[in-house]
């Protein structure tokens with residue numbers, strides 16, 4: 001590929017001029033004190049964003065960083081909504097929910113700036129995965145700094161992109177510093193691009209202050225990606241002309257280093273060669289208008305503080321709360337399998353990702369006897385849907401969960417198998433900071449239709465790393481919906497609904513329930529998220545549980561009835577977030593007593609949340625305080641007597657009820 005022609009150089013200089021003028025103005029305006037938060041300017045890297053984005057269309061996708069203004073401008077963002085976003089106004093690109101560090105413009109393929117260093121890299125891999133699965137010719141580019149190249153997610157992402165030969169270009173803007181840490185200290189290689197070789201992909205070092213050089217290298221990488229030739233890592237060496245953030249005293253750079261940095265001007269070379277007339281004045285006038293309009297724009301309405309936090313329910317009427325009647329029996333495991341298979345049949349944008357889900361088939365033909373996941377829930381799906389939609393992953397939870405989330409931003413509906421919930425901390429950023437927050441931070445520009453499946457629960461003598469429930473960890477995250485089915489029929493209907501939902505849904509499948517049998521309708525059906533179910537009616541006390549706790553509650557209700565003449569109503573939460581407050585309040589208000597059963601440890605548990613919710617709703621109708629029966633406040637132990645002592649039991653539920661009856665105050 002030859003270098004850019006004169007017209008391309010002129011276009012490039014215009015884009016760089018826009019970026020420079022924008023950032024100069026940001027520095028001046030920020031100093032006045034009425035621009036909230038922090039801003040990080042792009043001075044010195046202008047040729048990188050301009051030279052790379054010159055090869056991208058609106059349909060192509062980028063992920064950006066805390067230093068993202070330049071990327072947005074090069075990808076075509078208008079000044080007015082950008083400036084309004086910096087001021088936190090309702091007319092901003094993200095309706096003021098994101099700000100400088102989370103600016104996004106989905107109409108232009110900008111999948112968000114990301115204030116988590118390295119946070120965008122796996123999202124770009126996922127966007128490229130979507131382009132590959134949909135065969136639509138799009139390319140994804142991830143911009144990130146030298147600091148991000150030392151994050152684990154960088155390495156997992158490059159490996160994933162390499163093994164799947166995805167249409168993605170990784171652009172490392174090496175400005176020599178990560179905040180105050182020099183790259184010479186933090187990085188084991190002279191050139192970050194050398195790391196490409198470790199993953200068998202092309203790597204290139206380019207002078208990031210030379211527009212023509214960036215344009216040429218990026219053109220080659222984007223063309224290769226589009227043609228199916230796989231990813232490239234471009235390292236653009238640039239100078240960080242200014243401080244890390246506006247206002248940074250830069251005490252870690254000597255006066256000489258600062259002076260040398262300030263004199264670097266990557267626009268100078270092109271300015272000497274190319275005449276763009278009074279374009280700079282035009283840009284300044286455009287910025288004047290943008291600032292005037294942003295300052296006059298309305299603030300977001302404080303009454304709408306929760307708007308966009310959770311996805312809207314899918315269109316159409318809410319499904320019936322009960323599964324269809326059936327004579328058919330089936331296991332919880334089969335239920336999960338059937339829900340996923342039927343969702344994949346109905347919607348070609350549904351894909352599944354996870355370790356061993358295709359049983360080692362990789363991208364090749366299905367293997368005889370493939371596992372179908374550790375528990376066998378996805379067995380047979382590779383044969384029916386092929387390796388593009390049933391994607392085995394390496395052991396890279398952060399990488400493939402991030403890729404799933406990125407794919408969800410780019411028109412797929414991934415169902416991601418995290419295997420055991422205890423592994424979720426490895427991908428917590430991708431769940432907590434990315435999937436759960438994006439709709440909100442980007443002001444409703446995008447949904448994140450992703451399902452995160454995890455096996456939970458103790459009792460199988462698996463010890464501390466394979467037994468957690470993490471109920472409250474997920475239920476406590478505002479952007480997530482969380483379901484924990486107790487029966488095969490619920491497992492099927494809630495999984496089907498989770499896939500149909502437009503936002504991230506965490507499906508917690510209890511390991512001790514996989515082999516349990518119950519009524520299992522054969523047809524496709526959905527159950528509503530956020531609706532509890534009265535399993536057994538009763539008058540004297542309400543037992544509230546979820547997942548395997550429901551089995552315990554039913555056992556306790558039977559013992560209370562037969563041994564003590566106490567009539568217990570059993571309520572299955574089904575959904576841990578959002579809670580079905582109406583059903584809980586109605587039942588506990590009527591019986592006047594409630595015991596919440598939760599397999600997680602007690603501190604800040606779902607049991608605590610339910611107890612507080614019920615108390616707030618029907619305090620005046622309660623005859624005794626709400627009681628909690630939880631696991632012990634320890635990791636799940638291995639030794640059988642210890643594990644048994646750790647877990648709640650039906651006997652403890654019975655005791656809690658008897659205690660409440662004895663303690664009643666009214």
Ligand SMILES: Cc1ncc(C[n+]2csc(CCOP(=O)(O)OP(=O)(O)O)c2C)c(N)n1
Pocket residue numbers: 065066067115116117118144145146147148149175177178179244
């Ligand atoms: C995961 C994470 N760790 C630390 C930070 C704090 N932080 C913000 S920017 C930054 C430096 C990033 O350096 P680099 O990736 O080289 O980008 P640059 O700022 O140089 O553009 C740090 C440490 C963060 N935001 N996210």
